[in-house]
Amino acid sequence: MKKKSLLKTLSLLLSLVMMFALIAGCSKDDDKKDDKKEEKAEEKVEEKADDKKEEKAEEKEEKAEEPAKETEAAPDVSDEGFVIGFAQAQADSPYYVTLQDSAEAACEEAGVDFRLIDAAKDPSKQSQDVADLIQAGVDLVILNPVDSDSCAPAIQSSLDSGVPLITVNRPSNAEGSVSHVGEDNKLMGKTVGLAALDLLGGSGNVEGKVIIEFMGGAGNNNTNLRSAGFHEAFEGEGVEIVQSPYCDFNRAKAVEAAQDLFQANPDVELVFAHNDDMAIGAMQVAEQQGLEGIFFTGVDGLMEAVEYIVEGKYHVTTMNDPKLQGQESVKVALKILAGEEVDDFVDVGTQLITADNAADYVSDEDFATQVKD
Template sequence: MKKLSVTALLASSLLLGACSMSQGGDDKAKDTKKSDGDFKIGMSVSTLNNPFFVTLSDGAKAEAKDEKVNLTVVDAQDNASKQASDVEDLIQQDVDLIIINPTDSKAVASAVESANNADIPVITVDRASEGGEVVSHIASDNKEGGKMAAEYLEEVIGEGAKVAQLEGVAGSSAATDRGAGFEEVAKDGFDVVASQTANFNRAEGLTVMENILQSNADIKGVFAQNDEMALGAIEAIEASGKDIKVVGFDATDDGVKAVEDGKMIATIAQKPTEIGETAIETAVKSLNGEKVEKDIPVELELIKK
């Protein structure tokens, strides 16, 4: 009877061991069975109503085609709740990696954490997440860009001049960093008489600039944290008949044309195509088990006539 019990125990141990080995083997097979062409990547973009993010998305799509990976792009429409829902949908689709361009750097943290809990790696682009684990963050140095804008504006209109700033979406790292860079120079170089949000939107840039001009008719310069707001501000300035120098940010096609036409003195080129391409390249490397940098900077450039 004792001999039979020992035999049964040994059989049970072997069976459990076999199950354990089988489970581990399945996991390993799941991790290694995919080639580049089988990878499914999801990408959540803050808004496709902004030329900058359209260009970033197009860069990612082109690179995905070259890398032969499946890319699904979803538009958060500048809505943090929709972005969270979009990311949950991508998780349910069992994508291998999610690239997120946050609408709100703080609000997106819960979506990043959801992906973490589902063992889906996350890469952020242009704007960072204030929470969760991210494989890599790919962006230009927005703070440095803000400084570049302020320094060039000071070079053109002179130290001590009255200026206004149009801010982007509150809570986004891009708005925070660009503003911090601008203010680092402006605190000693300018008299900043107004700093108001226009949510990276052209129509809001027009309205906000009209309001600023009503109470600050003698300003000499404007820094807009993106080209869309800058172009809206230019419409308001032209309607007022005033000579006010404007610096934008992003170097969108419309922004660069405004510089070439003399309507805007400069824009900071952030190279969205390169950001999108780099995001896909980094995603594929990470999915193939290669080590990737935690922070990948994309070079800035001052575009002036």
């Protein structure tokens, strides 16, 4: 009886051991299955991630391969005998010389006569200049206003005569021009402002620092917008911006103003001018006075300024391309004369120029044709 009882007990124990082994085996199989499922799921996630990366890379490649947009060609009106009059604000500025020269070259290429008249910064004379051009029989007037508020009589002459008028570089505050060709001046001011903020140490690190701003012209939209954009870049930063008297975008006047401004603000760390010409004048005064460590920034992309950036004397400018504006203003004029529709505002765009890319502009033969003196 004892043997039988022992055998039964051993048999029961053996059965239990086998059952536990079977359960353990099944559990391992399940774990392996789960591991395989997890591995497959991970592979799928990785594959999807890789696919997305490849798709993004392909999209970037496609975008990179897209050809640069070409500006629309001007209509051919060479057989029409058209005459375009150009009413210039001031021919004593190298920037405006480039503007008028490029417009004249574009007219010559298009087979259109070009007539230039200079207001010499006199708003009253400019109004008469436009009237005289119309009286002389021009078919369209390109007007670079002396200032944005005073050109209403010139535009009224256009409306009264039926001779279309477009503005270039400086817009008019009076209504009646068919189109305006230029850049976004507020954006240019802000672009230079943000670059200037970085030069001074970046956001949060400029409180109490002094900036001198050389002002362009009273009542001038370019002045107001460039100033507004620059100030917007420093909003809430706690800097002190000292504004000069209006220097009319003129280097000699900026030089005169800089003499006193540097004396009154010996701790100035950065100069911002509404054009490169004024900023260069201020830079030259600083050199004469032995002042060091001042950053000089401006607007226009004047070749002289770009060369000074390469030398390390000047620091930031933004392209306000007079050559392109002259060309585009003539292109818009030709479209109007051909009876085509044109936009109210033709933005020719801008680019920031710093020590990182100034040398590229200097080596660009087309850019290097800009007037420097």
